[in-house]
Amino acid sequence: FFRDYVKLLVRLSLPSVKLKEQTYRNLQIYHYMPWDMIRVTPMLLVSAVPFGQNIAIPISFYFPRHLLSYHFWTIQQKREFGAIKLKKRLYNARPVFRCLQSHLYTIKEHDDRGKFQRIFFKLGSGIHPTTQEILELLPVFRDGTYHLNAIYSKHV
Template identity: 45%
Template structure:
C-alpha cells in the first residue's frame, strides 16, 4: 500500500522535480537550458531534501503506528482483511446463486456448494455491523464492540484460524446435545416395527450404539429400508419431537417448513458428498476437512488426519448410495457414525 502511494506521488510530481530527484537527463532534442544559478541549485536541493524526507516519513508511518498503537493496528488489519475476504466471497456467492437459479446445483464444485450454504449465514451476522458503521462516527463504537464479541457480530472472514476452530466447536457442542433425544426416539420406535429379520438387525444396531460402538457400513445398508419416506424413520413417519431434535442437530432454526428444510439439507449434504468423492477426500486441505467434519457432526479437534479421512470415506459411501426416498438416513448418520466418537464425548463433557 505504501509503495503504491509513493508511486502515485512521484508520477504526479512535476517533470522537473522528478528529474531532479532521479537524476534523469532531458530526452528531448531541444537545446539544453543555460546552467542553473546558485539560487536555482539551492531551491532544487531543498525540494529534493523535502521530498526525500516526505517519502521516508510515508514509508515509516505504518511501522510507527505499529510500534505506538499495536492493538489499534491489529484491529485495523482484522477489519481490512476481513472486509476484503467478505467482499470477494460475496461476489463469488452472487455468481453461484445466479448459476443455481438458471441450472440448479448441477455442475458446481464442492467449495461452491459450501459457499452457497455458509454465505447467507455470514451475511446475516455481519450486516448489522456494516450498516451501523456507515452512520457518522458510528464506526468508532461498532468496530471495537464487534472485535470484543466476534462470534456473535462477525463472520468467519474476520476470525483467525484458531477462532474458526473454537467457534465451530462451540456450535457443534450445542448440536450434539440433541443426539441422545434422537437415539431415545429410535429406541422407543423399535416396538412399532414388525417382527422379522429387519427388526432384529435394527435391534442389533441399537445395542451397538448403546454399548459404545458403531455399526459398520454393511449393517447400516441392511436397515436402510427403515428410513424410506413412508416407513417408521422416514420423513413422513417421524414423530414431532424426533423431527425437532433432527432440526436442532443439523443447526437449523425451529421455524416454518421443518420437514421440507430437513429434506433440502439432506439433498445438499448428499451433493457435497458426491463432490468430495469426485475430488477425493485426500485432496482436501486440513481446514476443508475440519469444516466437512463439523458440518456432518464430528468434532475433528485433536483427531488424526487418517481417522478423519476414514470417517468421511464411510460417510460418503453411504450418502452416495442413498436416493431421494431414503434421505432420512443421511440425517441420522451423525448418530449412526458419530454418536460414540471419543472426540464428540470430549467436546460434550470436557
C-alpha cells in the same frame, strides 16, 4: 465471496443447472453466505455513519461470534466457536436416539428388528455400524418406521 455467491445464484437460476450437481465449495457458499451477511450487516451499518468505525471495531472485537463472519475469526476462535456449536448439536442427540429406540418394536420384520437392535447397541456403546449393516436396513428408512415422515417433527 459475495461475487461468488451472486455468480452461483445466477447459475442456479438457469433451468439446466441443479443444486445437487454443485461442488462442495459452491454448496458452502450457497448455505453460509446469507447468514454471514445478516451477521455482518449491523457492523457495516454502524461503520457507515461518520466516526462509526470507532464504535464498530471495538464492539466487533469483543463479540466476534455474533458480529463477524468466520472469515475474520482466528484459529483459536474457530476452535472455540466450533466446540460451542458442537455442544448445541449434541444436546439433541440423546433424545433423538431414545426416540428411535422406542420405535424399534413397531418394525414388522423380525430380522430387521434384530439388526436394528444390534446397531442401536453399537451406537450406544460408541461403536459405529458398518456401511453394509446400514444398507441392509434401507427399506425401513425408505418406507418404514424410520422414514423422515414417520419421525417426530421436533427431531428432524
